[in-house]
Amino acid sequence: MKIRVDVKLKNGVLDPQGRAVAHALHTLGFDEVADVRIGKAIELEVNETDKEKAKARAVEMAQKLLANLVIESYTVEVLG
Structure with a gap:
């Protein structure tokens, strides 16, 4: 199953690249x-058939590694 995690700087955080x-x-x-804000898109291929379980695991990944929660926010989308 494919999952997309979009990570971007929170509002108010300086974005020099943008x-x-x-x-x-x-x-x-x-x-x-x-205005321009630069972020990153991360596509994951996971071995899971249940969409909710796959999304929950991707949220865990985002919180533990993929996003710096102090300055970044993220969204998780199951692509199928």
């Missing part, structure tokens, strides 16, 4: 871009 990308986009003429 600011650099926003600046570059403005330089290229994309002035309509107001």
